Amino acid sequence: MRGYLVLRVVAKIIVPFMLLFALYVQFHGDFGPGGGFQAGVIAAAAIIFYALIFGLPAARRVVPDRVVESGIAAGVLVYAGVGVAGLLLGGNYLDYFVLDPDPVSGQHRGIFWVEAGVFITVSSVMLKIFYMFAGRQRKGDDG
């Protein structure tokens, strides 16, 4: 679809806003609807949109397969790592109270990192699924 000037221009304008919106959903998750899962899906959707307009190889240059696969694992590690941090600071597993001298901000801090982990894993998994399906259908084609 690279031949369509309008699509290309619109995509270039929209993609940054999609990513920004993902971050908004991510960080506003504490106060309103949202959170890591939804934000991760929106972020992945931005990349998928990019891939639809500019082709799969272009998207793979922006977010390589290696990064996607590492992201899947890294997000889980971040999530589980928050739990281990609770252990190291003298609490139980996934104990957020001990993450900060003030228990309430400890809870905030804990959920912040957990949601960050969810964001990383969900967006990576979404992209991985897309890459696998898109890559399978037309090998070597730029989509």
Place this chain on the structure above:
Amino acid sequence: MIDGTHLPVLQVVVPLLCAPLIVLVRGGRIGWAIATAASVFFLASSLAILLEVQRVGVISYAIGSWPPPWGIEYRIDAANAFMLVLLGLVASVVAPYAWASVRAEIPRDNHYLFYALYCLALAGLGGIAVTGDAFNLFVFLEISSLASYVLIALDRDRRALLAAYQYLILGTIGATFIVIGVGLLYLMTGTLNLADIASRLGDVRQARPVLAALAFLTVGISLKAALFPLHMWLPGAYAHAPSAVSALLAATATKVSVYVLLRFYFSVFGTTAVFAAMPMGDVLLALSIAAMIVASAAAAFQTDLKRLLAYSSVAQIGYITLGVSFATATGLTGGIVHLFNHGVTKGALFMLVGAIAFRLGSSRIDRMAGLARSMPLTCAGIVVGGLGLIGVPGTAGFVSKWYLVLAAIEAGSWVIAFVVVASSLIAVAYVWRFVEVAYFRPPSEETARLKEPPAALLVPAGVLLAASVYFGVEPSLTLGAAYGAAEALLAGPR
């Protein structure tokens, strides 16, 4: 700092952390090292927990320091501590075995994925065993199941993909039934903590939704446990999976599901509600006997040794649930000790068959003519394991069957005692099929050229086999633990 009080959660968290770590480093060798270390840690930690449980009775661990029933509780008594030891024992023997086996059976690029999934499966199975929360249990069930679907599909054999897909469909149906059951319980009690559900069920124990929950959970868990006639996924999955996966799953996955059934029956619904008010005992009894006879007979007609062992597994699940169906201390002890003994024996057998396939390139029985001359150790091992399946005195299988027969006589049913013995005779028939081909047929050109499998495969299998003989000669350890588990379960809702 981290000390022994955190072992219940570390039991799950360590393998869970190792899985993404292996994916990040992307190395087959280092993945193997990490997975093996995680398995050994799992075993050590499970033994520490078992000792602690025998000292204090029940360990409760509040995830996130939210006290139960608000937060997720990990609750370990004699029953799940025993399950953890079985898991740890099998995992720490299968992991070293996987080194050579995986290199032969799985494409090189996928090695690190295999070890990551191995850790995930272990974390999931361990999680099912330790958790005291109904929904958490479902989540771990899904983690372990999803990991095992992929582990099965990793084999080079394309039929593995179909087998994994069948398992996926049926496993998902089972999981759906379980989550519906849990949902109904939540609807009636407003809580997901198993102990809390049990205490709140009180007067509504006979209400329709609770009975429906019992039915949904029974069917769902039976599917996961491959209880006859819901076993259709099992033979294909075990026959086509990589050898290390067959050994791990055969020894642990269905056993953990049986544990879940026990937990729901005895600790949540309560013995009277399940066995006196509802005819679950009779239903289980009928299905168990059908499993013992039909699946054993089916095993005797298989042409593939792995598939034969898989059908034998279905039959052995029947023995375990037979013990459960009596709902007496002797019956439960027999069922639980058979859970352990059969796990160890069948794990060893699948590993030995994998070792044969390593050299022969197939597990078809007719290609094993005269194999005992070229692989005397391996074949002798299979015979010893086979004797364990039959239940010959001196093997672990005898101890558990002895208790099952005792329980049947205690329940006043000589017929059932007779059926247990008779079905063991069918086991003689299917074990003999291997013996006849491997020992009494002249070696073919193919088998004459073969050498004994490498020690990297034989030693781990030998360890598990030795354990199965040891627990047959000196059963006080396992029997004591199983009796403790049966008592903890029969004590009813905690």
